[in-house]
Amino acid sequence: xxxxxxxxxxxxxxxxxxxxxxxxxxxxxxxxxxxxxxxxxxxxxxxxxxxxxxxxxxxxxxxxxxxxxxxxxxxxxxxxxxxxxxxxxxxxxxxxxxxxxxxxxxxxxxxxxxxxxxxxxxxxxxxxxxxxxxxxxxxxxxxxxxxxxxxxxxxxxxxxxxxxxxxxxxxxxxxxxxxxxxxxxxxxxxxxxxxxxxxxxxxxxxxxxxxxxxxxxxxxxxxxxxxxxxxxxxxxxxxxxxxxxxxxxxxxxxxxxxxxxxxxxxxxxxxxxxxxxxxxxxxxxxxxxxxxxxxxxxxxxxxxxxxxxxxxxxxxxxxxxxxxxxxxxxxxxxxxxxxxxxxxxxxxxxxxxxxxxxxxxxxxxxxxxxxxxxxxxxxxxxxxxxxxxxxxxxxxxxxxxxxxxxxxxxxxxxxxxxxxxxxxxxxxxxxxxxxxxxxxxxxxxxxxxxxxxxxxxxxxxxxxx
Numbered sequence: 292x293x294x295x296x297x298x299x300x301x302x303x304x305x306x307x308x309x310x311x312x313x314x315x316x317x318x319x320x321x322x323x324x325x326x327x328x329x330x331x332x333x334x335x336x337x338x339x340x341x342x343x344x345x346x347x348x349x350x351x352x353x354x355x356x357x358x359x360x361x362x363x364x365x366x367x368x369x370x371x372x373x374x375x376x377x378x379x380x381x382x383x384x385x386x387x388x389x390x391x392x393x394x395x396x397x398x399x400x401x402x403x404x405x406x407x408x409x410x411x412x413x414x415x416x417x418x419x420x421x422x423x424x425x426x427x428x429x430x431x432x433x434x435x436x437x438x439x440x441x442x443x444x445x446x447x448x449x450x451x452x453x454x455x456x457x458x459x460x461x462x463x464x465x466x467x468x469x470x471x472x473x474x475x476x477x478x479x480x481x482x483x484x485x486x487x488x489x490x491x492x493x494x495x496x497x498x499x500x501x502x503x504x505x506x507x508x509x510x511x512x513x514x515x516x517x518x519x520x521x522x523x524x525x526x527x528x529x530x531x532x533x534x535x536x537x538x539x540x541x542x543x544x545x546x547x548x549x550x551x552x553x554x555x556x557x558x559x560x561x562x563x564x565x566x567x568x569x570x571x572x573x574x575x576x577x578x579x580x581x582x583x584x585x586x587x588x589x590x591x592x593x594x595x596x597x598x599x600x601x602x603x604x605x606x607x608x609x610x611x612x613x614x615x616x617x618x619x620x621x622x623x624x625x626x627x628x629x630x631x632x633x634x635x636x637x638x639x640x641x642x643x644x645x646x647x648x649x650x651x652x653x654x655x656x657x658x659x660x661x662x663x664x665x666x667x668x669x670x671x672x673x674x675x676x677x678x679x680x681x682x683x684x685x686x687x688x689x690x691x692x693x694x695x696x697x698x699x700x701x702x703x704x705x706x707x708x709x710x711x712x713x714x715x716x717x718x719x720x721x722x723x724x725x726x727x728x729x730x731x732x733x734x735x736x737x738x739x740x741x742x743x744x745x746x747x748x749x750x751x752x753x754x755x756x
Contacts (some may be wrong), residue, residue, distance in 0.1 A: 292415060294465055295402050296422045297457035298362070298395045301450060303426030304433065305369075305388070310335075310630040311434035322378040332496060333382045337389025338396065340488045344481040346397035346674025347533050350469065350667060351474050354398045354405070355465045356672075360510060361394025362458045369450035390696065392667050396536040398676050401669035404661045405468060410603050413610075417599025417654035424592030424650075428585055480533035483522035490515035492682065495689040503693065516711050534671060540591050544663035546741050547611070548679055553734040554618065554656075555683030557727040560691020561622070562587070569638065572631055572713040586639050588648025602655030608742045611659065614652025614733040621645040623729035626721060631714040640666070694726060695719045 309331060317327050349357040368387030375381035400416065407415045437445045494511035501508055526532040539545040569580045602610040621644035628637040657676055664672045696708050699719035703711035708719065 292403065292406065292418065294358075294457055294460035295399045295419060297453060297460060298399055299419055299422045300426045300429075301365075301453050301457065302392055302396060302425045303664070304430045305392075305450060308430040308434035308437075308446050311431050312438060312446055315438055316378065317442045320378040320691070322379075326378050326382075327379075329382050330378070330385055333388045334385045334392070335681065335685070336489065336492055336496075338393045339388045339492060339678060339685075340485045341390060341393035341399040342677050342681075343484055343488075343533065343671065345394045346670035346672075347481070348476060348670075349394075349398045349401070349672035351476060353467055354402055354670060355461065355467045357394050358398055358402065358465060359461050360459055361391045362454050362461065363391070365395065366390030366451050367391075369447045369454070373444040373447035374486075375444075380580060397674040398670050399503060400657060400661050400673035400676055402465060403667070404669055404673075404752075405466075409662065411656045413599035413602035413607065413654055414596055415599065416657045417596035420595035420599075420650065420653050420657075421592040424588040424595070427588045428592075431581055452631075456642075462590045474531045477526075477529055477531060477533040480522060480525050480529060483518055483525060484533060487515050487519040487522055488678070488682070490518060492609075492685055499689050499692055518568065535668060538664055538672070539665045543659050546738065547607075547659040547663070548675060550611070550615065550734050550738055551660070551676065552679040552683040552686075553658050553730055554615070554649070554652060555595075555610040555680050556687040556690070557622070557730045557734075558645070559684035559687030560694075561632065561645075561687070561723060561727050562697055563688045563692055564720050564723060565642075567708070567716060568629070569635075572717045572720075573633065573635060573638070575635070580712050583639060584636060584642065586642040587646040587649075590643045591650035592646075594647055594650035598651040599654035602658055605660035607655035607662070608738075610655040611652050612649050612735065612738055612742070614650070614655070615731065615738060617644060617648030617651055618692075619648075619728065619731045619735055621648050622724055622731055626724040626728055629717065629724065631717040645739070691723050691726065695723050698722045711750075 313327050313330065316322065316330065320327075345357060345361070365388055368384050368389075368391055371383040372381055372388060375384055399419070403415050403419060404412055414628055433449075437443070437449065490511045494508050494515060497505070497511065498508045503509075523536070526534055526536055547690055565584055569575045569583055575583060598610055598614065621641055624644055626640040628641065647741050660676055661669065696719070699708040699711050699715050700706065702718045703715035706712070706715070708716055
């Protein structure tokens with residue numbers, strides 16, 4: 292748990308700490324904002340496209356070796372990023388970081404599931420979620436202190452000592468679990484999945500700037516669909532597939548994976564707009580925006596281990612359903628309370644409800660997904676948990692962000708956000724909250740319909756180690 296905790300903390304801190312340094316990097320390298328955006332996007336895209344392959348490789352070669360190798364690559368990428376002579380090199384070195392990150396995050400849930408009996412897995416996954424929340428909160432604070440005290444390059448250098456601690460903990464405590472048999476790695480399937488996810492995420496990324504009807508964006512989406520169909524065709528025929536499609540016949544696996552994707556889509560699309568609302572509508576300073584938004588991850592971090600423990604005793608389905616219902620109520624409260632004349636406490640109330648709902652939902656949801664597969668496929672299942680988080684968040688940012696931008700222009704009479712009047716921006720956010728509410732309610736309804744009358748704990752497919 293300590294080794295995985297270090298990885299979770301390091302990854303989430305690194306994801307949020309870089310955002311603080313972007314203005315400084317623009318000045319340092321005299322780069323455009325569009326170029327500097329790829330400092331963040333390159334890392335995220337690399338992680339999303341490689342994580343399934345790394346999870347499958349871990350199931351074949353052993354999780355400990357992949358986990359430690361990922362730490363080493365991440366540290367090397369961090370050191371090189373700190374030495375970058377230009378923004379282009381920084382993007383390249385962030386890709387190296389992303390490779391190491393994919394190796395680490397593809398199997399963190401698998402290692403936890405392997406280490407704990409079923410009666411403790413929900414609580415363990417909840418503790419991991421608390422560590423992630425701590426990293427989300429700490430990243431901007433640590434980044435601001437480092438940039439003020441020394442130099443932006445140290446936001447990458449500090450990864451080295453933390454990473455060494457993680458490596459030592461992994462060497463000492465993570466058992467070597469190499470499955471028996473002689474399965475082979477599906478290189479063709481891995482390549483096709485890489486291209487399909489890359490095309491999808493690039494389409495979502497470029498769609499925010501160019502519009503979703505732009506020829507390049509449409510071409511990327513079309514390529515994603517075609518290549519993904521080719522991937523499915525290959526996976527049905529190979530002896531040792533990258534992704535065993537029979538996993539999706541298990542209701543606990545497929546339904547909970549979908550609800551995870553939908554929840555992150557709703558959360559990602561709304562959360563990206565909170566700074567604009569707090570700054571441009573409520574008039575908060577940057578410092579107060581950070582403190583106000585912290586209500587969400589703090590609440591989530593507090594309730595994640597509690598909900599995990601509840602799910603261990605009462606069943607993941609029931610607790611995750613409660614979390615979804617709280618999310619629905621949170622979006623409804625935001626839809627009712629948030630407008631141009633709202634007070635800060637109204638936003639905090641919604642943020643606390645979002646943190647409570649997501650914290651209650653996430654741990655039992657992860658436990659249900661991971662517990663629905665045999666131990667030989669834990670790496671792949673762990674990878675899919677990570678992929679749904681990343682793709683759901685990016686989808687939410689792209690789709691909800693576009694809805695907000697279009698609706699805000701409509702309400703302002705043609706003035707584009709974020710330069711439009713506060714009332715127009717607030718109305719645009721209100722429309723986005725309605726979309727998130729409908730999505731969350733539909734997801735909760737699907738879960739209720741699928742599991743109605745079957746809320747008792749179910750045995751896991753994954754055999755405890």
